[in-house]
Amino acid sequence: MKNSFTIDSPSTPKLDRFVPLPKQKEFLIMDRRFDFFGYIGGWGAGKTIAGCVKSLLLASMYPGNVGLVARNSFPQLRDTTMRTFRELTPDSIIKGYSKTDTMLELVNGSVILFRHLGDENLKSLNLGFFYIDEAVDVDEQIFYLLVSRLRLPHIPKRVGFFTTNPGDFSSWIYRLFINPTTKKERFGVVFSSTLDNTYLPEGYRENLLAALDDKYAERYIHGKFNELTTGRVYFEFSMEKNVSSEVRLLPDIPLHIGMDFNVNPMAATVTQDVGDELWVVDEIYLPNSNSWEMAREITKRFKGYTIFIYPDAT
Ligand SMILES: Nc1ncnc2c1ncn2[C@@H]1O[C@H](COP(=O)(O)OP(=O)(O)OP(=O)(O)O)[C@@H](O)[C@H]1O
Ligand SMILES: [Mg+2]
Structure with missing residues (x-):
């Protein structure tokens, strides 16, 4: 059961020809320092391809690994993430796809499952890694559920990672991975901008820059968390000026x-x-x-x- 449908316009290199952008390179080795990590970036910043490469590397490196590649909705998973995955995977390492294309088995015995995150059966998985594409759309509870599934034995290190556009400051991603006062240990992210992706077709970045207003550009081009809605209660609040890890409860002050x-x-x-x-x-x-x-x-x-x-x- 080889790959059951063909890709008509592949724009993605095969894994053995993949040359990472500097931020992708940083992301691909984040499991040396972190157990949970993410690649946050603007539109077209090379997020999905980075997540798929990391998944394939983990599946290739550890025979018998079981990984989950997931996204909130199945149509998005099928049309973008799974498609990138297929384009990237060299035929020589594929043993086969399941009938519905939602499971890929590699010749080394590793398995990659493609699931949308409303899937009831997530609770029964034993995983070596999980990858969430566009994690900003995903509930915090689902993230914890996936963390609880990381218990495949015989894998030297189990990790969870994601790629995503940024969201606003109330997002769990911001709280757990970025805000210096609430961030968890061994959780890390790398930020990238659409402008960093030199593989994009000519004119793409220029068109986006011309079309988006400042706040949208900050989030969807430059890849920064921000507030898009006007009328924020503390409109002068700034993460750079108003948040510091020095702030802590001091003794003897009312x-x-x-x-x-x-x-x-x-x-x-x-x-x-x-x-x-x-x-x-x-x-x-x-x-x-x-x-x-x-x-x-x-x-x-x-x-x-x-x-x-x-x-x-x-
Ligand atoms: N290292 C690379 N080598 C070759 N092509 C790359 C590389 N990184 C990204 N690209 C290409 O850049 C384009 C955008 O990449 P990708 O789809 O991964 O970005 P994205 O950030 O997930 O985009 P979106 O915001 O639409 O989800 C794709 O055509 C992809 O193949
Ligand atoms: Mg993407």
């Missing part, structure tokens, strides 16, 4: 707590006056809660501090 009295969630920001700056040192987020629980949480976390609370009276 706390100023802004309190939002809701039931779900009950939330508070905890700040301290440090010189002429106001440091936001903690936040409290209690789903389905009440004033008593909030009071308990505050006394548990901040015993001994002088505390001023500023409730939202509305």
